[in-house]
Amino acid sequence: MKQDSKLSGVLHVLLHMLFTKGPATSEQLAKMMETNPVVVRRVMAGLREQGFVASAKGHGGGWTVVCDPAAVTLADIYKAVGEPPLVALGHRSDNPQCLVEQAVNHALDTTFREVEALFQAKLASVTLADLSKDFNRRLRKHGRTHKEHAHG
Amino acid sequence: MKQDSKLSGVLHVLLHMLFTKGPATSEQLAKMMETNPVVVRRVMAGLREQGFVASAKGHGGGWTVVCDPAAVTLADIYKAVGEPPLVALGHRSDNPQCLVEQAVNHALDTTFREVEALFQAKLASVTLADLSKDFNRRLRKHGRTHKEHAHG
DNA sequence: CATCATGTAACATAACTAGTTACATGAAAC
DNA sequence: GTTTCATGTAACTAGTTATGTTACATGATG
Numbered sequence: 001m002k003q004d005s006k007l008s009g010v011l012h013v014l015l016h017m018l019f020t021k022g023p024a025t026s027e028q029l030a031k032m033m034e035t036n037p038v039v040v041r042r043v044m045a046g047l048r049e050q051g052f053v054a055s056a057k058g059h060g061g062g063w064t065v066v067c068d069p070a071a072v073t074l075a076d077i078y079k080a081v082g083e084p085p086l087v088a089l090g091h092r093s094d095n096p097q098c099l100v101e102q103a104v105n106h107a108l109d110t111t112f113r114e115v116e117a118l119f120q121a122k123l124a125s126v127t128l129a130d131l132s133k134d135f136n137r138r139l140r141k142h143g144r145t146h147k148e149h150a151h152g
Numbered sequence: 153m154k155q156d157s158k159l160s161g162v163l164h165v166l167l168h169m170l171f172t173k174g175p176a177t178s179e180q181l182a183k184m185m186e187t188n189p190v191v192v193r194r195v196m197a198g199l200r201e202q203g204f205v206a207s208a209k210g211h212g213g214g215w216t217v218v219c220d221p222a223a224v225t226l227a228d229i230y231k232a233v234g235e236p237p238l239v240a241l242g243h244r245s246d247n248p249q250c251l252v253e254q255a256v257n258h259a260l261d262t263t264f265r266e267v268e269a270l271f272q273a274k275l276a277s278v279t280l281a282d283l284s285k286d287f288n289r290r291l292r293k294h295g296r297t298h299k300e301h302a303h304g
Numbered sequence: 305c306a307t308c309a310t311g312t313a314a315c316a317t318a319a320c321t322a323g324t325t326a327c328a329t330g331a332a333a334c
Numbered sequence: 335g336t337t338t339c340a341t342g343t344a345a346c347t348a349g350t351t352a353t354g355t356t357a358c359a360t361g362a363t364g
Binding site (some may be wrong): 002003004005007008009011012015016019032033034035074084085086087088089090091092093098099100101102103104105106107108111114115118119122123126130131134135138139142 | 154155156157159160161163164167168171184185186187226236237238239240241242243244245250251252253254255256257258259260263266267270271274275278282283286287290291294
């Protein structure tokens with residue numbers, strides 16, 4: 001199954017921005033994510049719509065974090081990137097005539113819903129500030145500064 | 153994201169077999185699953201390796217359930233079909249140099265593992281016999297017999 | 305007005321699930 | 335034993351989706 005990495009990618013970028021002054025261009029962020037600037041704009045567009053980041057054109061333009069990292073959870077970010085489906089399993093036919101298939105679908109769907117509920121709850125329990133703290137812990141452990149270890 | 157429906161499909165087929173006497177051919181099962189006989193063989197091969205079903209060639213051949221439905225859980229079936237990944241989210245790079253990405257990956261991976269553990273636990277709590285009972289409930293509700301409502 | 309950066313559409317690529325074709329293997333019926 | 339039926343598999347096709355890429359428009363700064 002093909003995995004969706006938008007959530008992972010955009011969190012990576014967001015955290016870097018929290019540790020950098022001033023706007024970052026799509027090109028700079030693309031280097032961090034090892035991808036293409038257009039991909040960055042695509043995924044950041046969702047965050048902008050939700051008011052978590054702002055973008056500016058022209059000289060000195062780029063992306064800026066405009067939210068309180070302690071007030072935004074991973075669930076918010078997940079929603080902002082379009083809530084790509086968590087579960088990679090499904091069934092052939094929804095709304096089947098066959099009662100056997102109804103029984104099977106019901107059992108599986110119930111489980112899928114529970115799984116998704118847990119996922120949402122876990123995402124909602126972590127803020128960007130939490131991630132930032134965890135990063136700082138790792139930094140101390142390695143005895144480096146953000147600048148020293150930064151990409152590109 | 154493309155969904156994997158092997159688990160759903162094979163459960164559908166298994167339940168039908170529990171309500172039918174004698175071996176069922178791949179062709180008959182394929183009609184139920186609205187798919188191709190080769191696809192049926194492919195997915196049933198996993199169940200045969202685990203000893204849940206047996207196959208016989210030639211005249212009067214086909215597939216037979218050879219396990220106790222009350223002793224086999226959906227987790228067993230999931231394993232038998234190759235444990236296709238439940239979670240459709242991932243990250244760009246495993247084992248990243250970047251400490252920011254490590255922090256992000258750690259948070260997400262922890263959540264993914266919890267989600268998968270819940271999924272396994274839920275599957276393990278349902279046996280084929282449970283599904284069969286649920287089907288019978290639905291049957292009574294519709295006032296029909298299995299034969300009357302069967303496909304094809 | 306030249307440069308820089310975003311905004312977006314359109315197309316290309318890669319990976320994967322399922323469907324299909326083709327043929328080999330083996331068992332039962334006659 | 336030969337015909338028929340059914341599984342066992344490999345190889346190929348098709349459809350879908352995430353991501354990457356190209357191209358060009360829009361707007362802000364110097």
